[in-house]
Amino acid sequence: MELGVRRYMAVSVETASPAQIVVRLYQKAVSCLREAEQAFGSGDVTARAKSLGRAHAIVSELRVTLDPQPAPDLAARLAALYDFCLERIVRSNQQTDPALLVPARKVLEDLLEGWRAVA
Numbered sequence: 001m002e003l004g005v006r007r008y009m010a011v012s013v014e015t016a017s018p019a020q021i022v023v024r025l026y027q028k029a030v031s032c033l034r035e036a037e038q039a040f041g042s043g044d045v046t047a048r049a050k051s052l053g054r055a056h057a058i059v060s061e062l063r064v065t066l067d068p069q070p071a072p073d074l075a076a077r078l079a080a081l082y083d084f085c086l087e088r089i090v091r092s093n094q095q096t097d098p099a100l101l102v103p104a105r106k107v108l109e110d111l112l113e114g115w116r117a118v119a
Contacts, residue, residue: 026111026112029062032055052092063086
């Protein structure tokens with residue numbers, strides 16, 4: 001069963017448009033932040049660390065893959081938003097404060113909605 005799921009996921013990613021892949025990345029980042037918020041509430045430090053680590057990795061990847069050539073101003077604005085989100089994720093973990101994740105999650109949700117319209 002696991003092999004079938006992996007094959008399906010691989011084909012799903014391979015056949016997705018770049019915009020669809022970005023949508024999926026945003027969806028996963030938002031999901032990870034929600035999971036981290038829940039883990040803060042339940043006191044599950046392992047789950048919190050895992051979810052925050054995944055969200056940080058996704059946002060970092062979105063940040064480093066920005067291409068400023070077609071639209072330098074847009075890329076700079078997105079970079080600033082990603083930096084904001086990354087800073088909130090790190091501070092939330094350091095200060096064990098789930099409230100710091102809320103603005104980052106909202107930024108990513110807004111970006112997700114924009115990308116959904118594009119995809």
